[in-house]
Amino acid sequence: xxxxxxxxxxAVEGSEILKGIDLAVDAxxxxxxMGPNGSGKSTLAQVLAGRELFEVTRGEVLFEGxxxxxxxxxxxxxxxxxxxxxxxxxxxxxxxxxxLRTAVNAQRRARGEDELDPASFMRLVREKARLVELDEKLLxxxxxxxxxxxxxxxxxxxxxxxxxxxxxxxxxxxSGLDIDALRTVADGVNAxxxxxxxxxxxxxxxRLLDYIEPDRVHVLSGGRIVRSGGKELARxxxxxxxxxxxNRTAGAGS
Amino acid sequence: xxxxxxxxxxxxxxxxxxxxxxxxxxxxxFSPGLNEDTVRAISAKKGEPEWMLEWxxxxxxxxxxxxxxxxxxxxxxxxxxxxxxxxxxxxxSEDRPKSLDEVDPELLAIYDKLGIxxxxxxxxxxxxxxxxxxxxxxxxxxxxxxxxxxxxxxSMSEAIHDHPDLVRRYLGSVVPYxxxxxxxxxxxxxxxxxxxxxxxxxxxxxxxxxxxxxxxANTGQFERTLIVADEGAYVxxxxxxxxxxxxxxxxxxxVVELVALDEATIKYSxxxxxYPGDAEGRGGIxxxxxxxxxxxxxxxxxxxxxxxGSAITWKYPSCILLGDDAVGEFYSxxxxxxxxxxxTGTKMIHIGRNTRSTxxxxxxxxxxxxNTYRGLVKIARSAENARNFSQCDSMLIGDRCGAHTFxxxxxxxxxxxxxxxxxxxxxxxxxxxxxxxxGIPVEDAVSMIVNGFCxxxxxxxxxxxxxEAQKLLGISLENSVG
Numbered sequence: 182x183x184x185x186x187x188x189x190x191x192a193v194e195g196s197e198i199l200k201g202i203d204l205a206v207d208a209x210x211x212x213x214x215m216g217p218n219g220s221g222k223s224t225l226a227q228v229l230a231g232r233e234l235f236e237v238t239r240g241e242v243l244f245e246g247x248x249x250x251x252x253x254x255x256x257x258x259x260x261x262x263x264x265x266x267x268x269x270x271x272x273x274x275x276x277x278x279x280x281l282r283t284a285v286n287a288q289r290r291a292r293g294e295d296e297l298d299p300a301s302f303m304r305l306v307r308e309k310a311r312l313v314e315l316d317e318k319l320l321x322x323x324x325x326x327x328x329x330x331x332x333x334x335x336x337x338x339x340x341x342x343x344x345x346x347x348x349x350x351x352x353x354x355x356s357g358l359d360i361d362a363l364r365t366v367a368d369g370v371n372a373x374x375x376x377x378x379x380x381x382x383x384x385x386x387x388r389l390l391d392y393i394e395p396d397r398v399h400v401l402s403g404g405r406i407v408r409s410g411g412k413e414l415a416r417x418x419x420x421x422x423x424x425x426x427x428n429r430t431a432g433a434g435s
Numbered sequence: 436x437x438x439x440x441x442x443x444x445x446x447x448x449x450x451x452x453x454x455x456x457x458x459x460x461x462x463x464x465f466s467p468g469l470n471e472d473t474v475r476a477i478s479a480k481k482g483e484p485e486w487m488l489e490w491x492x493x494x495x496x497x498x499x500x501x502x503x504x505x506x507x508x509x510x511x512x513x514x515x516x517x518x519x520x521x522x523x524x525x526x527x528s529e530d531r532p533k534s535l536d537e538v539d540p541e542l543l544a545i546y547d548k549l550g551i552x553x554x555x556x557x558x559x560x561x562x563x564x565x566x567x568x569x570x571x572x573x574x575x576x577x578x579x580x581x582x583x584x585x586x587x588x589x590s591m592s593e594a595i596h597d598h599p600d601l602v603r604r605y606l607g608s609v610v611p612y613x614x615x616x617x618x619x620x621x622x623x624x625x626x627x628x629x630x631x632x633x634x635x636x637x638x639x640x641x642x643x644x645x646x647x648x649x650x651x652a653n654t655g656q657f658e659r660t661l662i663v664a665d666e667g668a669y670v671x672x673x674x675x676x677x678x679x680x681x682x683x684x685x686x687x688x689x690v691v692e693l694v695a696l697d698e699a700t701i702k703y704s705x706x707x708x709x710y711p712g713d714a715e716g717r718g719g720i721x722x723x724x725x726x727x728x729x730x731x732x733x734x735x736x737x738x739x740x741x742x743x744g745s746a747i748t749w750k751y752p753s754c755i756l757l758g759d760d761a762v763g764e765f766y767s768x769x770x771x772x773x774x775x776x777x778x779t780g781t782k783m784i785h786i787g788r789n790t791r792s793t794x795x796x797x798x799x800x801x802x803x804x805x806n807t808y809r810g811l812v813k814i815a816r817s818a819e820n821a822r823n824f825s826q827c828d829s830m831l832i833g834d835r836c837g838a839h840t841f842x843x844x845x846x847x848x849x850x851x852x853x854x855x856x857x858x859x860x861x862x863x864x865x866x867x868x869x870x871x872x873x874g875i876p877v878e879d880a881v882s883m884i885v886n887g888f889c890x891x892x893x894x895x896x897x898x899x900x901x902x903e904a905q906k907l908l909g910i911s912l913e914n915s916v917g
Binding site: 275280 | 883887
């Protein structure tokens with residue numbers, strides 16, 4: 182198993198958001214995490230990436246059999262865990278290419294590999310930029326600085342393509358995208374699907390799953406997975422909405 | 436920012452000063468204290484002509500009527516000027532070396548430790564170096580090459596002997612000996628410094644550079660530099676410095692005067708990395724400097740500074756835009772960490788018509804550092820169509836530091852256009868996490884983000900200096916960002 186989450190609890194500023202998550206993801210699989218706003222989807226994504234804002238209060242997370250929770254965010258990245266951010270961060274004055282190269286080489290060094298020489302690096306980036314249809318001009322600009330919403334998301338997928346991670350976590354990658362941008366981003370993601378790679382796609386809407394077809398769908402509510410199923414579960418959710426969950430939770434509470 | 440991130444960042448800010456070593460070269464020290472006899476002794480020691488001694492004495496008498504100013508936003512215990520030593524020169528200066536081979540090997544070893552072996556610089560970088568250890572220049576290279584073009588590049592002491600007409604004409608012409616408390620003190624007791632003269636129409640083919648270094652305990656360092664670019668000339672001058680670890684505070688009151696005659700250009704770049712004091716704020720250099728340039732018709736003076744060292748930095752490299760179409764520029768990065776305090780900025784005095792000035796200031800504060808931008812843009816009645824653009828950005832790292840901005844704008848001509856932009860940002864936990872998630876360790880992430888913030892200034896620096904400056908920022912924030 183690539184990723185195993187067992188009984189995971191996490192809190193921010195004392196208030197508990199994740200309340201006992203169990204999830205197993207194997208190489209080659211695509212899992213979708215769906216659920217209403219505030220259900221803990223993004224928190225789960227960030228906890229997996231190691232954001233210190235969130236405190237893990239209970240449970241464990243294993244990545245390829247090794248415990249993740251005592252590792253720093255950069256160590257997790259170096260192991261091959263990639264998070265595509267819902268809101269990619271702007272870093273003024275730092276050229277996108279320079280950032281990419283610093284990151285690639287930091288990861289390679291950590292893995293005991295040689296750094297990429299400038300020419301091989303440029304070839305790799307050009308190839309991947311074509312894959313996600315990212316304007317090469319954006320490579321020369323500062324990281325996400327003044328990028329449109331679509332450009333930012335494409336830039337995330339570009340990084341994902343360049344790093345070739347083992348586990349990709351996409352946090353609401355569809356938010357703020359028009360249908361064309363959504364299709365491009367989804368094409369990029371699909372091109373990266375492989376038997377060695379796992380993906381966790383966090384989304385509020387079924388729409389993205391029309392383009393990225395999941396193997397498993399999980400519904401998160403109140404910090405727990407309340408239902409799991411195949412891709413047909415996503416379609417069902419589109420018809421019924423999330424109302425039934427709230428009713429159910431209310432029912433359970435009474 | 437979460438507590439643990441703040442801690443991380445603060446660890447980086449606590450990196451020990453890498454160049455904190457003390458060399459034990461025999462020093463020839465005057466006994467502490469300051470009176471007319473001290474001034475006479477300094478002048479006699481250097482074998483100066485009478486006019487120079489007279490100038491020093493006039494300055495000293497004036498200084499005694501002045502009070503130490505306390506308007507900068509900086510706090511420090513009173514300075515006892517009578518307990519300072521006013522002249523220190525390496526013994527080996529008695530018979531000055533004619534070439535590097537004759538230079539005290541221990542001196543050369545210090546430069547090696549600093550990573551600036553003169554020989555290598557001579558061969559590789561093509562930089563003429565007038566290296567100042569404490570007060571007396573010990574080695575000057577490339578001078579002959581420059582002499583072929585009529586360029587004079589020597590120590591101030593030599594210039595007083597060999598080029599008295601030029602020195603008498605320009606010394607004090609930009610910063611008069613009555614200018615301010617510290618400049619006046621400098622005028623009385625200045626030890627040495629650099630002198631540059633570039634003749635009409637000559638473009639100086641190499642970057643001129645001086646490494647300053649303060650090396651004796653309790654020794655005030657009073658450098659005096661004068662650069663004159665004659666009509667249509669061009670010169671780029673680099674000043675960089677580091678100092679050994681010392682417990683006592685050391686006063687540094689330098690004066691730099693620039694004269695750009697009609698259509699001349701002077702580019703003056705500084706990387707300043709003097710000992711900032713320890714983690715508790717003990718020790719460190721007091722850097723109280725007066726730098727100013729006179730810009731004649733269609734001439735240009737460009738100041739670029741990267742200030743990462745010193746316990747207290749107090750300096751305002753300024754331009755008096757005298758002639759029509761004169762241009763003044765000021766690009767600054769000031770980083771304060773630990774208990775450092777910086778009150779720095781510029782003055783752009785527009786007097787000629789169509790004069791233009793640009794001010795780009797980047798202040799970075801970490802740990803308990805306090806960073807103040809203080810600037811004056813003055814448009815005189817005579818300055819038709821003057822233009823100024825100012826941009827002052829501050830970046831805060833952690834939650835104990837401070838950033839302050841005091842822009843003064845004084846416009847007496849209605850045709851002027853003056854723009855001022857200012858931003859303050861906190862280095863974001865989200866930015867650091869984003870970099871970490873891409874596999875970049877926190878320390879490198881902070882260095883990268885800060886260097887990005889300073890990019891507009893770094894691109895004004897000569898290439899090799901820009902690299903050094905970026906490293907310096909990294910070092911200053913290392914352990915000051917962990």
